[in-house]
Amino acid sequence: MAQHHHNPNQEQEQEQELPPQVLVLSPPPVFTAFQHNFSAKFRILKAYESPLSTDLFLANYAHSVRAVLCSGRTPITADLLRRLPSLQLVVTDSTGINNIDLPECRRQRISVANAGSVFSKDVADFAVGLLIDVMRRISASDRFVRRHLWSTHGDLPLASKLEGKRVGIIGLGSIGTEVAKRLEAFGCIISYNSKTKKPNVTYPFHPNVSQLASNSDVLIICSSLTDQTRHMINREVMSALGKGGVIINVGRGAIINEKELVECLVEGEIGGAGLDVFENEPTVPKELFGLDNVVLSPHRAAFTEESFFDCSQLVIANLEAFFGNRPLLTPVTDC
Amino acid sequence: MAQHHHNPNQEQEQEQELPPQVLVLSPPPVFTAFQHNFSAKFRILKAYESPLSTDLFLANYAHSVRAVLCSGRTPITADLLRRLPSLQLVVTDSTGINNIDLPECRRQRISVANAGSVFSKDVADFAVGLLIDVMRRISASDRFVRRHLWSTHGDLPLASKLEGKRVGIIGLGSIGTEVAKRLEAFGCIISYNSKTKKPNVTYPFHPNVSQLASNSDVLIICSSLTDQTRHMINREVMSALGKGGVIINVGRGAIINEKELVECLVEGEIGGAGLDVFENEPTVPKELFGLDNVVLSPHRAAFTEESFFDCSQLVIANLEAFFGNRPLLTPVTDC
Numbered sequence: 001m002a003q004h005h006h007n008p009n010q011e012q013e014q015e016q017e018l019p020p021q022v023l024v025l026s027p028p029p030v031f032t033a034f035q036h037n038f039s040a041k042f043r044i045l046k047a048y049e050s051p052l053s054t055d056l057f058l059a060n061y062a063h064s065v066r067a068v069l070c071s072g073r074t075p076i077t078a079d080l081l082r083r084l085p086s087l088q089l090v091v092t093d094s095t096g097i098n099n100i101d102l103p104e105c106r107r108q109r110i111s112v113a114n115a116g117s118v119f120s121k122d123v124a125d126f127a128v129g130l131l132i133d134v135m136r137r138i139s140a141s142d143r144f145v146r147r148h149l150w151s152t153h154g155d156l157p158l159a160s161k162l163e164g165k166r167v168g169i170i171g172l173g174s175i176g177t178e179v180a181k182r183l184e185a186f187g188c189i190i191s192y193n194s195k196t197k198k199p200n201v202t203y204p205f206h207p208n209v210s211q212l213a214s215n216s217d218v219l220i221i222c223s224s225l226t227d228q229t230r231h232m233i234n235r236e237v238m239s240a241l242g243k244g245g246v247i248i249n250v251g252r253g254a255i256i257n258e259k260e261l262v263e264c265l266v267e268g269e270i271g272g273a274g275l276d277v278f279e280n281e282p283t284v285p286k287e288l289f290g291l292d293n294v295v296l297s298p299h300r301a302a303f304t305e306e307s308f309f310d311c312s313q314l315v316i317a318n319l320e321a322f323f324g325n326r327p328l329l330t331p332v333t334d335c
Numbered sequence: 336m337a338q339h340h341h342n343p344n345q346e347q348e349q350e351q352e353l354p355p356q357v358l359v360l361s362p363p364p365v366f367t368a369f370q371h372n373f374s375a376k377f378r379i380l381k382a383y384e385s386p387l388s389t390d391l392f393l394a395n396y397a398h399s400v401r402a403v404l405c406s407g408r409t410p411i412t413a414d415l416l417r418r419l420p421s422l423q424l425v426v427t428d429s430t431g432i433n434n435i436d437l438p439e440c441r442r443q444r445i446s447v448a449n450a451g452s453v454f455s456k457d458v459a460d461f462a463v464g465l466l467i468d469v470m471r472r473i474s475a476s477d478r479f480v481r482r483h484l485w486s487t488h489g490d491l492p493l494a495s496k497l498e499g500k501r502v503g504i505i506g507l508g509s510i511g512t513e514v515a516k517r518l519e520a521f522g523c524i525i526s527y528n529s530k531t532k533k534p535n536v537t538y539p540f541h542p543n544v545s546q547l548a549s550n551s552d553v554l555i556i557c558s559s560l561t562d563q564t565r566h567m568i569n570r571e572v573m574s575a576l577g578k579g580g581v582i583i584n585v586g587r588g589a590i591i592n593e594k595e596l597v598e599c600l601v602e603g604e605i606g607g608a609g610l611d612v613f614e615n616e617p618t619v620p621k622e623l624f625g626l627d628n629v630v631l632s633p634h635r636a637a638f639t640e641e642s643f644f645d646c647s648q649l650v651i652a653n654l655e656a657f658f659g660n661r662p663l664l665t666p667v668t669d670c
Contacts (some may be wrong), residue, residue: 158634158640185517
C-alpha cells in the first residue's frame, strides 16, 4: 500500500511499469488461498487492510480502479458502483452472482465475470454426499458413536435405500447435470424442473416445482438465486414432497422459505434435509441443531483445494483478458 | 414357547400340523425388524427369551432343532454345533460369515446360507457416503455448525476433490463392483486387489495390497474377513498409501490392524478414515473420538428398511427351501 510518489513524472513512469490495480473490499476465499498468485500479477488494493475508512479508501482510488475482485458474500451495490466511476469489471470467485447488482452493472456498462462451472463437480459431489448422509444417517451415526452410545443404546432406526428413489433436481445447469449423472449410478430415478425444458435432455421435465415435488422422494436444489427462485420452495412444495421426503440445498439459502422449512422439519412434514446454504449466513436457525435427520454445512460445497486453485487461475485469466483487451473467459452474459 | 403336550399321540398329530422349528440364540437385526413374517411361517425357539439357561434350552431342543437362524454377531462355534446333533442348516441374515465355524459345519454336513448380495448396493452406497464425508469433511462441517463455530471461527480447512483420485478397491465382489460403478461417475480412477484377477474386469489388478496402496489415494475395503485377510491392512500398507491417503472400511474391522490404524491416524501417517466396522464391536478406540478427519459408524452400512425387508424374504425363502427339501437360494458353497 505504501506508495511514495513525489514526482508526478516519476509516478507516471512507474504507473506504466506497475501491474494493473485490482480492488478487493473483503478477501474472497479463493484469493485468500492463493494470494501470492494474484499479487504476482496485479497490484491488489486491499481495502480491508487499510487504516482508512472504506469511504476514504474508495475516494482515493475512485478514478483509477478499473476492476474489482469480490466473493459471493460481498454485496456489490449500486451505491458502491456509483462511487467507482472508472470501474469496468466486477470479477467474482463465486458461481452465484446474487450479491451483485446486475441491472446497475448493465446500466453502467460494467462487465461481470463469475467462476463459470469450475466448482460444478465439487458442488455436485457435495450434494450427493449430503443426500447419502441424510438418507443413510452418516453424521447421526458418527455422533452416536462419538457420544459412546453404541454399547449402551443398541441400534439407531433403520435408514433409507438410495436405489429406486425418485430424485427431482431443481436447476439442471452444470451442477444439476453432474448430480444427475452421479445419482444414476446409484439407481435413482431423475426428473427435473428449470426455467425452460432443456433440449437434448431425456429426464422428465416438470414445469411446476410442486408437481416435481409430488412426483419425487428427494428434491435437490442446484439453481441460482434470482427474483424468480427466491422462496420458490415453500410450505406448499414441501407438503407435496411429503413426510418421507428429503431436501438438499447447495444453491442459495433464500431459494427456500427457511422459516417454513424449519417448521416442516420440526413438525415432521418432511423427512429430512441436507443444507449447505442458509438465508442469513452464518446464522443457522437454532431449531435445526436438535434434529438428527438434518445435516448442516457452512457453505462448503465448493471448498476443495483443487477447485480453489482452478478458480484462482480462472479469475487471474479473466483479469488478464480484461486488462489485455481480450474477451472474458466466463462473462456473465445475462446482465 | 408354552407348549402343553401331555398325550404323546396328540403331540405327534400336532407336530405334523405345526410349522417347522427354527432356533434363534440372539435376535438378528433383520429378524427383529420383520419378526411377524418369520413367526407366521415357523415356530421360533427364542433362546434369549427363555427363563432357562442356554445350556438347558439347547439340551431341551437338541434332538428336534434342524435349523438355526443367526446374525453376523452371534458366534456359531464347534461347541454349539456339537450340542445340536440334529442341526442341518445355519442361516444368517448377514453376508459376512466369519462368525460361523465353517470347517466344523463341513465336517458335520451342516449347510450354511447367508444373505448373498442382498445388501451389496446399500453397503456400496454407504462406502461412497463415508468416502465423500471424509474427503469433503461433511460430518466435521455438521459438527462445526452445531457447535456454533461458523460465525466465530471462520472457515474450516479446504477439503479434497473426488475427481481424478485413484481409488484402490480391496475385494471386487458384488459390493466392490457396485462401489466402482458409483465412483466412476465421480471421475475416480479405479484399480483393485482380490484373491485372484477377475476375468472380464478392465480395472487394473494389483496382486499385492501394498502395491495397490502405493498406487492409490484411497483404499476401500470391501472384502470378507478370512484367515488370509485378517490384519491385511497394516502399517506397511498404510505407509504405502501415504500421508494424504484415506481408508474406508465396510468389510470387517479385523481386516485392518486397528492398533496400527489408530497410530497412523494419530501420527498423521495417513490422511483420514471412514469406518463402519471395528475389531471389537461395539468398542471403538477412544483415540478416534478426537479426530476430525475420521468418520465413525456403528456397523450400519447394510441397515436400510428396504434391504432388511428383502433380506427377511430371502432368509424365509432359504428356510422354506430347506424344510421343503429344495436347494438353498444363497448357499455358502466354500464351506
